[in-house]
Amino acid sequence: MKTFLVDDNGYYGEFGGAYIPEILHACVENLKENYIKILESESFKAEYAQLLRDYVGRPSPLYLANRLSEKYGCKIYLKREDLNHTGAHKINNAIGQVLLAKRLGKNKIIAETGAGQHGVATATVCALMNLPCTVFMGKTDVERQHVNVERMKMLGAEVVPVTSGNMTLKDATNEAIRYWCCHPDDTYYVIGSTVGPHPYPDMVARLQSVISEEIKKQLLSQEGRDYPDYLMACVGGGSNAAGTIYHYIDDEKVQIVLAEAGGKGIDTGLSAATIQLGKMGIIHGAKTLVIQDEDGQIEEPYSISAGLDYPGIGPMHANLSEKKRAIVLAINDNEAVRAAYELTQLEGIIPALESAHALGALGKINFKKDDVVVLTVSGRGDKDLDTYLSNKNMAD
Structure with a gap:
């Protein structure tokens, strides 16, 4: 049976794999051999489920947004990941990976972060589990x-500001990998998205798949059927999108719509729309689409959103685009800001800038009146208020 999930060799179609320095081979191999056994063990599942319920506050609501639905002429449900503890979907993955690290006997945790949500989530879990945490x-x-x-600092994490390159997410990831290379024995690297060498993209997707698992149950009770016509999410590395689509990925009656960061426009040179602009390359241990120049040098991406300006994309999403399983739209800064103000004023929900890109895609699709649309609000907008206020003119 054809599947869009990872194959036995760690590839999604031609994307994925593990391209890593020799020094990390044993770490990654150990993870690859053990992650499914651990994730599917009864003790892990019980501890993980209990923390998601009592600590994170899951299941997150599936909210029928009446005024937004009226505006776009269909039925729009919002999957409210913004209501999780720490304010985003990132906590689902952080808890899972730290539980896994403990079972692998690793006692130091490192992470990279862009918008800071994954850093906060990892620092939160490390505080809970009494483990030292360093965030790049x-x-x-x-x-x-x-x-x-x-x-992050209040939670006890050490935050290391990275000053190489463009000083954003790509550079933080480079630095985290460098540190990991120097401390492979006792350190576990919690990657925040569906990027990096196999098995990380698959592992993060599995940990985030609680999102689509809940959507199925919630739609069944609210709509009498367990699938929507459209699933929509923003993609940077792609973890909230992977979680949103995981249990629907091979069900082709469900249309997947991914929104990436168009920045100032995809032909301006100031964009992070990797699927539109990228060429095959290797970044952070995986073969995927990468924004690069003619010589294969990685170009600096740009987005108003700190969580989406990554020059690569998760291999799962690169494959979905290549195989035409997903519609991928580049949403510009001003479209995202406008969509954030619209949601705030229609539904009283201030979304994260990342999620605002998914909302910005609503106007680009011709929905039918009885279409059921599920859109994941991956995080809340408190962290982006300064950006919203200083760019309010974009919303007018």
């Missing part, structure tokens, strides 16, 4: 996501 974050992002930096 580009200096540019440290400045624009100041509140999240202070949250």
Whole structure:
């Protein structure tokens, strides 16, 4: 049977694999051999489910947004990941990976972060489980996501500002991998998205798949059927999107719509629309689409959103686009800001800038009146208020 999920060799079609320095081979191999056994063990499942319920506050609601539905002429449900503890979907993955790290006997945790949400989630879980945590974050992002930096420090994490390159997510990831290379024995690297060497993209997708598992049950009780006509999510690395679509990925009656960061426009040179602009390359241990110049040098992406300006894309999503399983739309900065103000004023929900890109895609699809649409609000917008206020003119 044809599947869009990962194959036995760690590939999604021609994307994926594990391209890693020799020094990390044993770590990644150990993870590859054990992650499914651990994730499917009864003790892991029980501890994970209990923390998701009592600590994170799951299931997150599936909310019928009446005024938004009226505006776009269909039935729009919002999957409210913004209501999770720490304010985003990132906590689902952080808890799962830290539980896994403990079972692998690793006692130091490192992470990379862009918008800071994954850093906050990892620091939160490390505080809960009494483990030291180091978070690498580009200096540019440290400045624009100041509140999240202070949250991480308050949680006891060490935040390392990275000053190489564009000083954003790509550079933070490079630095985290460098550190991991120097401390492979006792350190576990919690990757925040469906990127990196196999098995990370599959492991993160599995941990986030609680999102689509809940959507199935919630739609069944609210609509009398367990699938929507459209599933919509934003993609940077792609973890909230992977979680949203996981249990529907091979069900082709469900149309997948992914929204990536168009920045100032895909032909301006200031964009992070990797699926539209990328060419096959290798980034952070995986073969995928990468924004690069003629010489194969990675180009700096740009987005108003710190969580989406990554020059690669998860191999799962690269394959979905290549195989025409997903519609991928580039949403520009001004479209995202406008969509954020619209949701705020129609439904009283302030979304994260990342999620606002998914909302910005609503106007680009011709929905029918009886279409059921599920759109994941991956995070809440508190962290982005300064950006919203200073770019309010985009919403007019």
